[in-house]
Amino acid sequence: MNGLPSIGAGGGIxxxxxxxxxxxxxNDLLREIHTTQAANQPSATEGAGGGFANSLHSALNGVSAVQQRSEDLxxxxxxxxxxxxxxxxxxRQEAGVAFEATLQVRNKLLSAYQDIMRMGV
Structure with missing residues (x-):
């Protein structure tokens, strides 16, 4: 009827x-591809104590590279x-989406910062 195998039959299991x-x-194949791509990129935790800052910097560099590629094309x-x-x-669409995602991350970080600053100690 709908192309799905029946579960009740022994063959269904x-x-x-x-x-x-x-x-x-x-899933294993996708995970392997992802780890291969991550291994080819520079590590975001390199340097002295800069985990989040380096991650943010590399993400912004990635967005900048996408925008530059769009401009070049x-x-x-x-x-x-x-x-x-x-x-x-x-x-151009990829650059636009990357910019919008970056803008949303910035807005969330700013909102979180403001919430923390409003907390009473």
């Missing part, structure tokens, strides 16, 4: 276990060096 195993293997498109308008628009 085997199918569920097989699907579970597929999900676990895909836009300029190249205007010069006629890049002809794929979808690629340019995708880069």
């Amino acid at each position: 085997q199918q569920i276990l097989a699907l579970r195993q597929q999900i676990i293997s895909r 836009s300029v190249a498109y205007e010069k006629g060096e890049v002809t794929d308008v979808a690629k340019v628009m995708l880069a």
